[in-house]
Amino acid sequence: MSQTKGRVVGVFVGMLRTVDNGQPWVTGLFKEAVLGAVRVTRTGLLGDGQADLVHHGGPDKAVLAYASSHYRAWRKEGAIEDLKPGGLGENLAVEGLDEDVVCIGDTWQVGEVLLQITQPRTPCWKLERRWHLEGLVRRVLETARCGWYLRVLREGEVAAGMAMTLVERPHPDWSVARALQARVRRASVPEEAASLASLFELSSSWRRELGGRS
Numbered sequence: 001m002s003q004t005k006g007r008v009v010g011v012f013v014g015m016l017r018t019v020d021n022g023q024p025w026v027t028g029l030f031k032e033a034v035l036g037a038v039r040v041t042r043t044g045l046l047g048d049g050q051a052d053l054v055h056h057g058g059p060d061k062a063v064l065a066y067a068s069s070h071y072r073a074w075r076k077e078g079a080i081e082d083l084k085p086g087g088l089g090e091n092l093a094v095e096g097l098d099e100d101v102v103c104i105g106d107t108w109q110v111g112e113v114l115l116q117i118t119q120p121r122t123p124c125w126k127l128e129r130r131w132h133l134e135g136l137v138r139r140v141l142e143t144a145r146c147g148w149y150l151r152v153l154r155e156g157e158v159a160a161g162m163a164m165t166l167v168e169r170p171h172p173d174w175s176v177a178r179a180l181q182a183r184v185r186r187a188s189v190p191e192e193a194a195s196l197a198s199l200f201e202l203s204s205s206w207r208r209e210l211g212g213r214s
Contacts, residue, residue, distance in 0.1 A: 006164035010093035012086035013048035060203035066090035067098035105201035112156035
């Protein structure tokens with residue numbers, strides 16, 4: 001976990017839309033690439049929306065980042081053959097970083113913006129419905145190709161092509177991949193979950209869920 005540099009290769013936003021494939025549902029999963037810079041606020045990117053504000057969005061989950069290396073893996077496996085960047089609901093596609101590299105509590109600078117990693121992304125049923133692919137959520141968890149949420153410590157603008165530089169890493173032993181597994185195995189390995197819950201930078205919802213203070 002020595003990488004301290006990455007690069008934003010795509011920025012994506014999308015407002016809510018209703019999808020009617022037999023049973024109407026509302027989602028913000030459909031994202032479009034932004035040409036030029038977009039403003040990042042404490043609650044997310046301007047022009048972006050989340051349908052379920054209980055499980056998505058808010059200060060602890062203002063921005064969703066995803067490793068660009070995963071797109072090829074999904075296509076190679078044949079799971080989502082026409083997957084393109086932004087297709088999993090992410091706001092930032094990131095080159096050079098993934099869940100084994102970045103850690104809970106990391107602070108990353110992108111231009112003038114400061115972003116802090118708060119938790120892995122745990123996908124819900126809407127991802128499967130978006131792609132008409134049963135078992136996709138399970139596969140995301142098994143592979144840890146989940147992405148990660150960030151809170152915004154300093155607002156500003158981001159754009160594709162910007163460098164990402166690590167500013168601080170308070171918990172080098174807590175990669176996003178390890179945090180995901182701690183949550184998945186919390187019943188069988190409660191001490192691991194408790195250790196994760198003790199991290200101050202972890203999102204408040206995960207701290208409550210795993211037994212830590214909010």
